[in-house]
Each structure stands twice: as C-alpha cells, then as structure tokens.
Amino acid sequence: MVRFYLARALLGLLTLALLLCGCRRDEATGTSPVVLERRDPPATPELAPAGTARGEDGCLLPAPHAPKAPPPPFHLSGRLGLWVAEIDPVTLRPLRAVGTNPDSVFPLASTYKQAVLWALLREYDAGRISPTRRFNVTRQNQSLGSYPFDGTNVHDLSLRMIRNSDNTATDILHRTVGLDKVQAVADGLGLCHTRLILPTRDWWVAQAGLSATFNGTARWAGASGETRRRLAGLIDQDAQAYRADYVQRKLDEYFDHRYAPDDDLRVHNLSTPYELGTLVAHEFLRSGLSPRALKWQQEVMASGYGRSALKAEKAGRVAAFGGKGGNGWRILTYSGYLRTRDGHHLVYAFMQHGADQTYTLPNTRRAFAWINAGIDAVLGPGTARAPASTGHHP
Template identity: 25%
Template sequence: MTRRLHAVLAAVLLASPGQAAALPAPPQPTRLAAPEPSWTAPLRARLEAADARYPGAIGVYVRHLGRDEAFSFRAEETWYLASGVKIPVAIAVMRAIERGELALDGRIRLLPEDFVDGAGQTNSHPAGTRLRIDYLLEQMIVYSDNTATDVLIRSVGLDRVNAVAGELLAADDLVITTLADVRRRAYASFHPGAASLGSADLLALRRAGSGTARVRKLADLLQVTTAEFLQPDLDGAFDAYYASNVNAAPLRDFGRMLAMLSDGLALAPEGTAYLLEVMSRVKTGDRRIKAGLPHGARFAHKTGTQHRRACDMGIVTMQGTGERVVVAACARGSLSLAASERALRDVGAAVTASGVLDRSTPVTRHWGPR
C-alpha cells in the first residue's frame, strides 16, 4: 500500500506543466449582489399604484446623490423630453458665457423668424428688439418660453447644444431640434410640405385652436385638402413624430445630466449656482412633482408639456440637511393634462413617502496623525 502511494505521488510530481495546468481550479467565492436600498420597495409599490390609476404610462428615475443610490421605473425606456431639452440649451449658453463668447448682460436681436407659439413674454417684443441673455434664459427656464429658447439656440449653435446633450447624457444618438422644428416635424407627419412652414404659419396654427380646426388650418396653409394628408388627426401625426425619437432619451440618462449639473461637473461653480437658482423659480410645475414634496424642499427643475406628454425633472434639496435627490419623471398617453399632472404629483408624493429624502450621506472619517 505504501509503495503504491509513493508511486502515485511520484507520478504527480513528475507530471509536465501542461498536465498540471489541466487540474481543476479551486472554486471561486460567490460575489453577493448589493442589497437594494430600503426606500426602493415602498417607492416601487406607490409608483405601481400611481401608474395603475393613470390612463397611460409613467416613467421615473430617482437618485440620491450623497449615497449614490438609484431607482428606475421604466427609466431605461426612451421618453419624449418636451421642454426638458431646454436644460442642455441653458448649459450650452452658460458654457459660452464661461468661455467669454457671451455675457449675461449681453443682448441678442430678435429676428422675425424666431417667433414660436407658446408661453412666456418674448413674443410680446417686436422683431428687431435686442433682448438680454439673462432675460432670455429666465423666460426659457422659468416660463418655458419657446421663442426665447430658439433665440438662444441660434446664439450658440444647435451643434453645440447637441454636443452638450451627448456628453452629459452619454447618449450618442440623442438629437435635439429647435422648438420651431418640433412643430414642423410633427405637422410634416400630415404632409411633407409642412417642413417649410414659417414663423407666421406656426403662430396661425396655434391660434386656430386644437383638433380638427388646426388640421383644417394646416391644409389651408399648405393649399391642399385634408384628403391628401398622411395622418387622420393630431394623435396620428404626433405618434409618428414621437416614433422618430428626436428630443427623446431614457430618463436614467437625463438624470445623469442633472446629477452632473448638481455636482458641479457640467459648469463652473458660478454658472452652476446661477442655473440652479433660475431652475428653482420655475412657474410651470406647481401641480406636478413639487406638489407632492415636503414643505421646505427646494426643487430646481424643468417641466415639459406636449400633445399627450408631460414631464418634470430636477434636483430636490432638503432644507437643513442639504441632501440632494434627482427626480426625473414623465407621463405619456393621456389627452388630459390634468390627469398627467396628477400622476406627476403622485410621483412626488411617492418619493416623499419612500424615505429617500430623509437618507443621510455617509460621513467619511479621515484618520491622520494626532
């Protein structure tokens, strides 16, 4: 028995390196997945309930910046951002200011082709008026002014806006257009001739009202009949436009841009503070996420609204603790803006109830010589 054991050992020791390498490797320890943060389960439950109540679908991305904890509810899907694209426009303008190419007190001349329908006060100024850049930024962010947006895009260049969006959202396929081109592309779903609609045409379409009245007005402007249209109604036209995925991105990626802005990675400190302060004065979202947040929470955000689409996206900063949480949400499908705003308010309430706003950033202790 001893001789046999010695023979086996000798055979192993004399084995070639190739034979030794063929021996099975020891099992590797199993790496356990990090547990989900405690606030995600109650948040998911409340969002599922809100989604069930809403006659459409909601998407939500939440990220606690101090703890780097994140949660997605359809946030990997592509969502139409509507006026959410005005944040990368603002960042592009602020970067031009940092480079010395523009100044907040500098002025830009309002051109006849700049006028677009929508909210804000820029359209009250006649063509030829020289408007301050800080005024245009405030109109664009606080009041979601489309004309102010297109003037600012013209001042920095659409290529730079798309470069900023591609960098901060880490999305190579994101395409942002002017607000006038949003309308041209949507109306071109009816007839390709709509791609050449001018500023006066776009304003006339808005004055015509909604539904069939607007469709008939478009036919008049294009000098065609509605029988020649490729889509039966505005629903069909906007569905075709949304399917092109311009001005759209995953909410997770948009949340990444908001996090970089809040962390001072998108702009220098002065520009960061300026833009976040302007975003904290938004007047278009009092019935959305903000309505569900606790008293005293500061919400620096931007809303977006279009046909069967509504969004609200920003950074919540808690009073006292200074904890920061990114919340980006959109609702799609309902023709009722009131229903979409209730769904976004429910998102704010769900975030509040989940406990994520009460989470504290871990304290890092630096041990040094006494």
C-alpha cells in the same frame, strides 16, 4: 374643440403653465429601495465623468438594478417612466433608487430646455456670449405660444425659458449657442438615447409635415454625430421659412386628423428617465461652470416648476431646488434636483407619453404624487445623513 397649442398659449399666462410653460423592461418588483453598489471615483474624471458607467461604445450603461418604483397613487394613463435616486455628491453615482421603465425612451417636450441653459452658460464662461446681448422677435425666430418683447437680453431670455417655458426665448438661445452645443450636453455624458438638438419650432414643423428634409429622409430617427448635425441644420432651415401662425394652423390640422404617438419619438427631443436623471445630477453637482455661471444657473433653475409640489418642501426639508417641466399633445414630463436640509441629494425624472388627455397639465398633481412616493421610497423614514460633499451645491 379647444386646440392644445392655443390653450397652451392662453394658459401660459396663468399659474402652472407659466411655470412649465428601445428599451429595457424593469425586472425589479419590490418597492423598498436597496443600497446600490458603491464604486470608486474614476481615476481620470476628465475622460470618464463621475457617475457615468459606460460601455465599450462610450454610451452610458443601462440603469443600475433598482427596485421598481411604487405604483402611482392616482391613475396615470399612457406609457409611464420614473427614476428617483439619491446621488452621492462626490462620485455622482446613485446610492439608492427606484424606477419604472428607466431605460425606455420618451419625448421630453420643454423639459429639454434646461440643457439649453447649461450650454448657454458654458458659452458665457468661454466669453462667447454676454448676458446683456439683446434680441428682437422675428418671423424666423418666433415659435409657438407667447414670446418676449423686442430687445430682451440673454439673461432675461434664459429666465423666461425656464420660468415661463417660453418657446421663442428658447429657440433664440438654442440657435445662438448652436444646435450641436446643446446636443453636446448629452453626448459628453455618453447619453446615447438622449436627443437635444432641435429647437421647439423645428420639431413642430417636422410633425406638421412641413419640413422637406424630414419628409425626405428615413435616417433622422437613428442619426447621430455628423449625420444628425447636418440633418438638424437642414430641418432648422426649413422651420425658419414659415410664419408661426401658419405652423400653428398646420399643427392643429395634424393633431385633429393624423396624429400618431410614434411620430413624437421621431420628431421630439428625447431621453430616458435614467439618462435624464444622470444629466440632472451632473447639471447641479458637477456642471463645470464658473462661480458666476453657477449663480446664474441656480437662480434660473430655482424658478422652474416643482418645488411647491414636493412633500419635502411642505415639510420644510428642501434646502435647494432646481426643476423643469414640459407638456405636449398627450405628453407630460418633469425633472428636478433637490438637496435636503439634512444633506441628501436627490434627482427625479417623470415621463408620460400617450396619455388619454390631449392637454396634460391637469395631470400634474397625479405626476407629483408619484414623484413624491418615489422620494419617500428612496429616503425612507430615518434615512441617515449622506456623506459630506466636496461638490458644488446650489
């Protein structure tokens, strides 16, 4: 049997792999988009960020009512989620959208890495990190798969993290920024079903049964706030005690003999299609970054996978793009932002969990066929130009 993570390390040198690397049931049944309710921008955006309609608990409310996404044009197995929306660039609220299971929780795999970049750039703006700072690969920070040369600087690590989906580069940056600073990307938007706190090797160590902290508590899956921060720090300490090749071997044994899909939801970073789409909208249209940090973000995120797979790109309609994908054992995820040449701002989030295929990258064409169908349904033929924006454009 070809083991998934060994295949990922090898195929990571090839084309597509280089580019990657609780829940309310949707009741809408139509496939044509409707215009969602427009609301005035919040009076105090610093307290209620644009586009985040929150409940009394501070959490983002469920996805606004939208038609069900058209069915996937080609068969996709497992549990599926999709959110495709046109975003008002001023209020960041969805104008038109389609979705399938938009409020269901899925494992993110490497798609979470865009949040590490956003948190990193916040630290850069705050003067706490330099793009020229250099790192070596050590036993403590090496993750699974290929990894950067010793002495790689922060800027190049960020590019490897998004363009190559390099796990070691990600973990170095995630720990440098701080586990809680990456989680704060979600918490600040009220994304209460989104967990971004664990570096890559941490969730694999936990899934392989090697973390005494994870094994010894029943509180992790539902933890938040200080409890989650404390447990994440202890899991991270556990993860750094093992050599990467040992983790790989134990993980292979787990997937060969003990794999259970529910374990993915316990160990991985998580989100819902709607919450991830909300994060992407803010990431690209209301990031709060300085012009120099925005330039860094735009250049790096443009290197992520997805633009070439969009029908709009083949038609010459895409003026700007940023995307990230991820794959794991029976897991595939994609998210992205695009601005069309006629002024529409769109976000998409695709999630697959429990696929029949253990290695899911070959499902990419089918995934993007569905994403493209969602974009077609949202834009429709002859959609009018979106309102003029005062926000930042990549």
